[in-house]
Amino acid sequence: MTTASTRPVPFPDDMTEGFWDSLRARTLSIQRCARCSRFNHAPSLTCPGCGSEDLRYEPVSGRGTVHSYTVLEDPPGPGFATLVPLVVVVVELVEQPRLLMVANLFGIDPAEVRIGAEVEVSFEKISEVCVLPQFRPAGA
Ligand SMILES: [Zn+2]
Numbered sequence: 001m002t003t004a005s006t007r008p009v010p011f012p013d014d015m016t017e018g019f020w021d022s023l024r025a026r027t028l029s030i031q032r033c034a035r036c037s038r039f040n041h042a043p044s045l046t047c048p049g050c051g052s053e054d055l056r057y058e059p060v061s062g063r064g065t066v067h068s069y070t071v072l073e074d075p076p077g078p079g080f081a082t083l084v085p086l087v088v089v090v091v092e093l094v095e096q097p098r099l100l101m102v103a104n105l106f107g108i109d110p111a112e113v114r115i116g117a118e119v120e121v122s123f124e125k126i127s128e129v130c131v132l133p134q135f136r137p138a139g140a
Helices: 017-024
Strands: 029-033 055-059 063-072 086-093 100-105 118-125 131-137
Touching (some): 017 055, 017 131, 063 100
Parallel strands (some): 100 131
Antiparallel strands (some): 029 055, 063 118
C-alpha cells in the first residue's frame, strides 16, 4: 500500500534506525536483548528486563492478536481525512507475552474488530523514506 501523504513522518534516530531500515525492506524487526533474549518495543537504550545496553534488531513473524483497539471517527491530524474511521490497534506480537505494538488496522470494517483476533503485519509506504508497520486480519 502506498499513500501519498501529508501525514507526519517519523524521524529515525540512532536508537530506532534499525527498526525503520528493516521496514523499508518490508520486514518487521523488533529490538531484542543479546543478554537475556527479551524482545523490547518501543525501542529503548537499555533492556527493561536486565539493563543491558546490548540491544539488536531481530526480524519477527509479524503475527499477533488484537490486545486493544479504538476507532477514530475524526481525523487525528493533517493527512488523515481519507483514513477515518481509523482503527488504532494495540497488537500483542506472538513472539512474547505483552510484546505490544501500536499501529493501524486496515482491511476490516471497524465494527468487526474483536479483542483476540489474529492479525498480521502489512507495510504502508507513506513517503520516499518511510514505511510504517500496519496490520490487517490474518490471512486476508
Ligand atoms: Zn535483557
